Amino acid sequence: xKGGPGARVLALHLGxxxxxxxxxxxLGAYHHTNLARIMxxxxxxxxxxxLLGYTGLMSLGHAMFFAAGMYGAGLSIYYLGFGAxxxxxxxxxxxxxxxxxFGAFALRTSGVSFLIxxxxxxxxxxxxxxxxxxxxxxxxxxxxSDRLPAALxxxxxxxxxxxxxxxxxxxxxxFLVRSPFGRILVAIRENEARARLLGYDTYTxxxxxxxxxxxxxxxAGAAYALLFSYVGASFAAILNSxxxxxxxxxxxxxxxxxxxLGTGLMFYLVDFTSxxxxxxxxxxxxxxxxxxxxxxxxxxxxxxxxxxxxxx
Amino acid sequence: xxxxxxELRAGYGRIEVLRGIDLRVAxxxxxxxxxxxxxxxxxxxxxxxxxxxxxxxxxxxxxxxIIGLAPHRVPACGIAYVPQGRRLFPEMSVEENLRMGLxxxxxxxxxSRRAFALDxxxxxxxxxxxxxGRLSGGQQQMVAMARALATGARVLLLDEPSEGLxxxxxxxxxxxxxxxxxxxxTMLLVEQxxxxxxxxxxxxxxxxxxxxxxxxxxxxxxxxxxxLERYVGVRRA
Numbered sequence: 001x002k003g004g005p006g007a008r009v010l011a012l013h014l015g016x017x018x019x020x021x022x023x024x025x026x027l028g029a030y031h032h033t034n035l036a037r038i039m040x041x042x043x044x045x046x047x048x049x050x051l052l053g054y055t056g057l058m059s060l061g062h063a064m065f066f067a068a069g070m071y072g073a074g075l076s077i078y079y080l081g082f083g084a085x086x087x088x089x090x091x092x093x094x095x096x097x098x099x100x101x102f103g104a105f106a107l108r109t110s111g112v113s114f115l116i117x118x119x120x121x122x123x124x125x126x127x128x129x130x131x132x133x134x135x136x137x138x139x140x141x142x143x144x145s146d147r148l149p150a151a152l153x154x155x156x157x158x159x160x161x162x163x164x165x166x167x168x169x170x171x172x173x174x175f176l177v178r179s180p181f182g183r184i185l186v187a188i189r190e191n192e193a194r195a196r197l198l199g200y201d202t203y204t205x206x207x208x209x210x211x212x213x214x215x216x217x218x219x220a221g222a223a224y225a226l227l228f229s230y231v232g233a234s235f236a237a238i239l240n241s242x243x244x245x246x247x248x249x250x251x252x253x254x255x256x257x258x259x260x261l262g263t264g265l266m267f268y269l270v271d272f273t274s275x276x277x278x279x280x281x282x283x284x285x286x287x288x289x290x291x292x293x294x295x296x297x298x299x300x301x302x303x304x305x306x307x308x309x310x311x312x
Numbered sequence: 313x314x315x316x317x318x319e320l321r322a323g324y325g326r327i328e329v330l331r332g333i334d335l336r337v338a339x340x341x342x343x344x345x346x347x348x349x350x351x352x353x354x355x356x357x358x359x360x361x362x363x364x365x366x367x368x369x370x371x372x373x374x375x376x377x378i379i380g381l382a383p384h385r386v387p388a389c390g391i392a393y394v395p396q397g398r399r400l401f402p403e404m405s406v407e408e409n410l411r412m413g414l415x416x417x418x419x420x421x422x423x424s425r426r427a428f429a430l431d432x433x434x435x436x437x438x439x440x441x442x443x444x445g446r447l448s449g450g451q452q453q454m455v456a457m458a459r460a461l462a463t464g465a466r467v468l469l470l471d472e473p474s475e476g477l478x479x480x481x482x483x484x485x486x487x488x489x490x491x492x493x494x495x496x497x498t499m500l501l502v503e504q505x506x507x508x509x510x511x512x513x514x515x516x517x518x519x520x521x522x523x524x525x526x527x528x529x530x531x532x533x534x535x536x537x538x539x540l541e542r543y544v545g546v547r548r549a
Contacts, residue, residue: 180411180415183404183408183411183412183415184412184415186401186403186404187401187404187412190401190402190403190404191399191401193399194395194399194400194401195412196383196384197361197363197383197384197386197387197393197395198387198392198412198413198416198459198463199384199385199386199387199388199416199418199463200384200415200416201382201384202384
């Protein structure tokens with residue numbers, strides 16, 4: 001990140017992390033917890049955006065990577081007595097391994113076929129968790145609070161741990177998309193055949209980014225299990241694959257800040273509307289419709305197109 | 313770097329389009345390939361790049377056999393394809409399009425490859441930050457050729473570079489092709505505009521029904537233009 005635009009990009013990304021760090025000192029308890037949760041979910045969206053926003057691959061099975069991280073961490077802590085950090089590392093490794101194995105197969109397809117394959121595998125993973133409910137506790141799930149270090153109950157520790165995971169993935173994403181490899185991903189999104197004819201092994205590039213995307217999703221899942229002490233099959237359901245898609249589209253696919261903003265907006269939209277009505281998804285849907293009509297590129301995509309073309 | 317094609321057979325599925333092509337393009341020369349629509353011109357370029365599924369025969373670029381290579385491995389042999397319609401990355405700037413050629417990692421250091429590409433298309437220097445999709449057709453053609461040169465290619469496959477361009481821009485492109493020939497770049501030029509091909513090609517090959525029917529110099533065609541009428545349907549005085 002050298003030169004003028006690079007310095008601005010670095011300042012913007014570090015500025016957001018600094019603002020999130022500072023927010024913990026001014027927010028009340030309710031929003032403090034919310035923001036910790038948003039940062040974990042935004043990590044998931046950041047990973048998803050690498051695949052959708054920068055490579056043009058839409059997935060409806062990303063919940064399996066989130067759940068692989070969550071169950072990799074949760075089961076190792078619950079059954080094997082792992083500590084928080086080894087459990088987290090195992091969760092991320094599970095998601096990376098699953099994404100690599102899944103990608104090697106699924107990336108033989110493209111377009112709508114890829115979308116369907118991701119959905120099928122995602123559902124198969126979800127059903128597998130339910131099938132082995134004696135181990136996974138299925139839909140009911142299990143809690144980890146009595147098996148985790150006491151420090152993780154402290155809201156400040158939770159907040160800063162969430163910030164650490166988010167910042168690592170967010171900065172890695174920003175660095176990646178500005179690197180030559182990131183430009184190749186954009187070339188694949190715009191015209192894969194042309195990228196291949198320039199000499200790029202597009203299959204391998206897609207496999208690498210899918211693995212990274214799955215790994216970040218897994219990091220979010222593992223962090224969720226550790227910081228909110230709950231592991232459940234609902235996180236592997238298709239709805240949890242649709243959420244990062246919505247967050248990314250709302251905030252701006254193909255922008256580094258978009259998924260973060262989208263996650264925050266959607267989280268509070270659901271939070272506020274669910275306080276007024278049980279039909280909150282109806283209100284959320286209407287709000288999304290308005291946003292898509294007026295911001296077809298997403299919020300940050302529109303900002304980039306009209307105000308700040310240097311935003312990555 | 314020379315390009316040698318022997319007994320090349322290729323097609324799409326069960327349909328054989330190329331039925332035993334033999335062609336030699338000498339190092340630093342331009343071979344113009346003429347033929348009617350459907351004769352197999354574009355298929356020949358696609359087959360060289362490994363884009364037509366099954367292909368048999370031999371295509372040698374320099375000393376390397378490229379038949380059977382995956383499409384993404386062909387450019388490493390020093391060959392680049394500039395397809396019909398340019399096929400740029402429209403949302404990327406001109407600079408980024410060039411970088412996509414530079415990252416591909418051909419021979420020579422990237423800075424000198426970039427300088428060479430921009431030296432051949434100086435009009436692009438003022439447009440480096442412009443998204444490629446917003447350029448005129450002529451400028452897009454320049455970007456497509458510059459990006460191919462940025463890969464370090466010494467053999468260019470040009471598919472109708474004059475398509476859709478106004479005459480003055482066609483002249484510019486043809487001048488640049490002449491410069492590249494002087495630089496030692498080997499070119500296989502597919503053209504619908506017969507006059508354009510005749511102006512820059514060292515030799516002309518006529519393709520019909522997937523076979524090379526004749527192979528001769530522009531001077532000989534000037535003396536006897538009958539192959540033009542026979543294979544392209546163009547009558548010259």
